[in-house]
Amino acid sequence: MKLSFFCALLSLWAAGSSWADTRAIGAQECHPNSQPWQAGLFYHTRNPYNLLCGAVLIGDRWLLTAAHCHKPYLWVRLGEHHLLKREGPEQLFRVTDFFPHPGFKKNFSAQDHNNDIMLIRLPRKARLGPAVQPLNFSHTCVSPGTQCLISGWGSVSSHKVQFPLTLQCANISILEPRLCHEAYLFQFSKHMLCAGLWEGGRGACQGDSGGPLVCHGTLAGVVLGGSEPCSGPRHPAVYSSVCHYVHWIRKTMKEN
Numbered sequence: 354m355k356l357s358f359f360c361a362l363l364s365l366w367a368a369g370s371s372w373a374d375t376r377a378i379g380a381q382e383c384h385p386n387s388q389p390w391q392a393g394l395f396y397h398t399r400n401p402y403n404l405l406c407g408a409v410l411i412g413d414r415w416l417l418t419a420a421h422c423h424k425p426y427l428w429v430r431l432g433e434h435h436l437l438k439r440e441g442p443e444q445l446f447r448v449t450d451f452f453p454h455p456g457f458k459k460n461f462s463a464q465d466h467n468n469d470i471m472l473i474r475l476p477r478k479a480r481l482g483p484a485v486q487p488l489n490f491s492h493t494c495v496s497p498g499t500q501c502l503i504s505g506w507g508s509v510s511s512h513k514v515q516f517p518l519t520l521q522c523a524n525i526s527i528l529e530p531r532l533c534h535e536a537y538l539f540q541f542s543k544h545m546l547c548a549g550l551w552e553g554g555r556g557a558c559q560g561d562s563g564g565p566l567v568c569h570g571t572l573a574g575v576v577l578g579g580s581e582p583c584s585g586p587r588h589p590a591v592y593s594s595v596c597h598y599v600h601w602i603r604k605t606m607k608e609n
């Protein structure tokens with residue numbers, strides 16, 4: 354099966370997708386601002402219909418996301434929960450400083466999803482508070498069986514793409530890498546994590562790309578992609594494994 358990126362492409366909007374204040378594929382609304390490192394990446398300032406990807410705050414000026422979310426510029430929202438309501442802690446930044454991993458291949462048709470990870474530098478420091486806090490990233494790699502939490506404003510329905518207005522959370526497990534090898538063959542590599550439910554029904558979907566996989570209270574992965582429709586049985590989602598990129602993250606943050 355083809356491994357597809359989980360960014361919310363603009364073409365999806367044209368294809369009859371809709372918005373609903375509904376429940377998810379196995380997810381539920383997160384307690385507001387309980388994931389203060391969660392960021393949303395948007396094409397335009399005010400229009401929530403232009404969500405592209407998720408991202409994770411890892412320092413007061415730095416976010417981690419997926420390299421396939423790279424655009425000439427994007428709007429970052431921090432402290433966000435309900436996309437249409439102004440609730441107080443929201444912070445907005447226009448970003449142009451992107452640092453995709455140098456090993457990421459931009460040629461999407463080659464189906465090489467390695468090193469799909471990118472740093473974003475904010476133009477000024479984020480104001481930290483209860484609703485905006487960085488997440489430490491994991492230096493040790495997680496093992497299969499670990500319980501983790503994912504969050505995002507990605508699609509909550511796998512057949513007809515439906516986007517929620519509030520941030521959604523779901524508990525999932527790290528699965529054996531061989532299960533993703535079976536599902537995606539050579540497209541799955543050793544710098545990726547396989548996570549979800551083997552029986553399907555819960556997991557990341559379109560619009561969740563770049564968002565966090567939090568295990569033991571630290572960032573273990575960023576959403577890369579999976580099958581379409583998402584969360585089908587035997588097709589868990591795939592994450593870039595953060596523990597393999599600690600050196601590159603540190604070096605890039607130090608030099609820029």
Ligand SMILES: *[C@@H]1O[C@H](CO)[C@@H](O)[C@H](O)[C@H]1NC(C)=O
Nearest residue numbers: 458459460461462463464465
């Ligand atoms: C992209 O990858 C495809 C499939 O491997 C290949 O045929 C094509 O030449 C590549 N394009 C570029 C610009 O490298």
Ligand SMILES: *[C@@H]1O[C@H](CO)[C@@H](O)[C@H](O)[C@H]1NC(C)=O
Nearest residue numbers: 486487488489490569570571
């Ligand atoms: C993050 O890491 C720093 C330095 O290692 C540590 O002091 C801090 O307590 C950690 N924060 C959390 C929330 O684990």
Ligand SMILES: *[C@@H]1O[C@H](CO)[C@@H](O)[C@H](O)[C@H]1NC(C)=O
Nearest residue numbers: 380381382383502522523524
């Ligand atoms: C995830 O699991 C934890 C611990 O079992 C539970 O407290 C939390 O409510 C769960 N969250 C979701 C979104 O299911």
